[in-house]
Amino acid sequence: MTERTYDYVIVGAGSAGCALAGRLSEDGRYSVLLLEAGPADKNIWIHIPIGYGKTMFDARYNWQFYTEAQPHLNQRKVYWPRGRTLGGSSSINGLVYVRGQAEDYDHWASLGNAGWAWKDVLPYFIRSETNHSLGGPYHGKSGPLQVSPIRERHELVEAFIGAAGELGIPRTDDFNGASQEGAGYYQLTSRNGWRCSSAKAYLKPARSRPNLVVETDAHTSRVLFEGTAAVGVNFRQHGRECTARATREVILCAGAIQSPQLLQLSGVGPAALLRSHGIPVVADSAGVGENLQDHLQVRLMFKCARPITTNDDLQSLWRRMKIGLKWMLFRKGPLAIGIQLGGLFARALKDAGTPDIQFHFGTISADSTAGKPHAFSGFTMSMCQLRPTSRGSLRITSRDPSVPPAMNPNYLATGHDQSVMIAGVKVARALARTRSLSPYILGEHLPGTGVQTDEEILEFIRAYGSSIFHPVGTCRMGSEAGAxxxxxxxxxxxxxxxxxDASIMPRLVSGNTNAPAIMIGEKAADMILEDAGPGRGDLLPALLTGSGAQGERAVAPVPAVHA
Incomplete structure (x- = not known):
């Protein structure tokens, strides 16, 4: 067994972990070890935006988790891909850059989380970002994360946006501005046709620092304690058992599945569960693994009246060659932007104060996400509920860290969630009936015209609903019981x-979770450095008000937000 010592040991080089490691190692004062269970991010398909179709089922870069059989989804197990490489899920996701709603973070603060309101977190979103099309008070121009617009317009997406306008949903160029509501093209974590993962944004410029060590293929098995003080971790690398000691702190950034799993394996969790596996209890914490939430989506697919879809592109050898040449010569086309082009945030229930559903509009159709495209011209409207009220749990089933825990998101457990999903399907069909979109539709492939009543729609959701891959909440912060x-x-x-990481979220944000996870890593770094003592931490009050020295780490003042 080998043993090494660092100031900080970070477990997990995902969206938050890379941001945290990059920021903690920035000024050179502290030594940082970053452990990643998966391999380095050298595969070309990680870096080409549409490559997540290749990594979606690749066990080298994807944990390929499945939930427990879901009682409200006809006992189906739902696939949960999670990143297993540098960058974590930011290396295999759909690249969509969405922060959520201001109200999400104000709600976090109301649950006993001082410092996590919208006015507190927006400066970290701004600091993390270089936005290549948007400016003003909501966007950054000098951050490590590259955020780019989809510059090429597609007539199907334009028809979708026009359809939204007919329903009173305005066109927008910015889902991350003063108001989220609207329809438009998504912005992506990319630059010049290449993916910008958290690893590329934060680790690549930091790897030359002598105080940062990054270890891949290093699967952490447990946190080491002396009494109740965390002093390091054990991990397995290339068949060897290794120990890393932390003189200051251990920080878990392994995600909403593996951070709570690692806590439970290390003796922090529900005492009865730990004892049932013969694990000595360090801290009886009943909330570890509880509060599991995820966005459930349902995909409505339509046969297109014109051969203008990605399905058509992939059916033709010439059109496939054209796609490849367009990316190689100009860094444009489907390879540069992926599948999800258009977005929509709207209110499905009349009493919703803010948007309660989200659409991902793709010019492709397939039986499953990243599956083989249909032979016909097709497109997809994927709809998800933004703020589910159903809650689930995550619990270890073995002392072996390589055995996945039991994941039960408990989808559709509440009547409210069922009502929002049914209403969301009706919104999708209303879009399809508009003057803008209906000329492009030959027919509804799924769910089909035989599904009409609320009961039939709900049964369709139970039979076909799937994850949009946003699990959170299993190590929630707050002052509530069980936090x-x-x-x-x-x-x-x-x-x-x-x-x-995303496990800290007390409530799921209204949108995709990659940008919020990166924000968490950014904010965690400042809190850790502030708690470390005098020095750099003395600059934080000035930086947070925007009155200090301006530069890479300056945190901008917060603009007013209008619902």
Whole structure:
């Protein structure tokens, strides 16, 4: 067994972990070890935006999790791909850049999380970003994460946006501005036709720093404690058992599945569960693994009246060659932007105060996400509920860290969630009937005209609903009973241990989770450095008000937000 010592040990090089490692190592004061269970991100399909069709089922870069059989989805197990490489899920996701609604973060703050309101987190979104089309008070121009617009217009997406306008949903160029509501093209975490993962944004410029060590193929098995103080981790790498000691803190950034799994394996979790596996209890924390939430989506597919879809492109050898040449010569076309082009945020229920559904519009159709495209011209409207009220759990089933935990998101457990999903399907069909979109439709492939009543729509959702891959909440922060972390991400009941990833979210955000996870890594770095003592932390009050020295780490003041 080999042993090494660092100031900080970070477990998980995903969206948050890369941001945290990059920021913690920035000023050179502290030594940082970043452990990633998967391999380096060298595969070309990780970096070409449409490549997630290749990595979606590749066990080298994807954990390929499945949920437990879902009682409200006809006992189906739902596929949960999660990134297993540098960059984590930011290396295999659909690249969509969405922050969520201001109200999401204000709600977090109301649950006992001081410092997490919209006015507190927006500066970190701005600091993290270089936006290549948008400016003003909501966007950054000098951050490591590259965010680009979809510059090429597609007539199907234009018809979709026009259809939304007919329903009173305005066109927007910015889902991350003063108001989220609207329809338009998504912005992507990309630059010049290449993916910008968290690894590319934060790790690539940091790898030359002597105080940062990055280890791949290093699967952490448990956190080491002396009493209730975290002092390091054990991990397995290339068949060897290794130990990394942390003189200051251990920070878990392994995600909403593996951070709670690792806590439970290390003796922090529900005491009865731990004892049932023979794990000594370090801290009886009933909330570890609870509060699991995810966005459930249902995909409505339509046969297109014109041969203008990606299905058509892929059926023709010449058109496939044209796609490849367009990317190689100009870094444009489907290879540069992926599948999800158009977006929509709207209110499905009349009493919704803010948008409660989200659409991902793709000029392709297939039986499953990243599956083989249909032989006919087709397109897809994927609809998900933004703020589900159903709650699930995650629990270890073995002391072996390589055995996945039991994941039960408990989809559609509440009548409210069922009502929103049914209403969302009706919105999709209303879009299809508009003057703008209906000329492009030969017929509804799925669910089909035989599905009309609310009961039939709900049964369609039960039979075909799937994840949009946004699990969160299993190590939630707050002052509520069962909260695992305090507002500074410190694990309750122990010392020198934090969690910083999507698992900390007390409630799921209204949108995609990659940008919020990166924000969490950014904010965690500042809190950790502030708590480390005098020095750099003394600059934070000035930086947070925008009155300090301006530069790469300056945090901008917060603009007013209008619902």
């Amino acid at each position: 695992v972390l305090d507002e500074r991400l410190r694990v309750r009941g122990v010392r020198r241990l934090r969690v910083a």
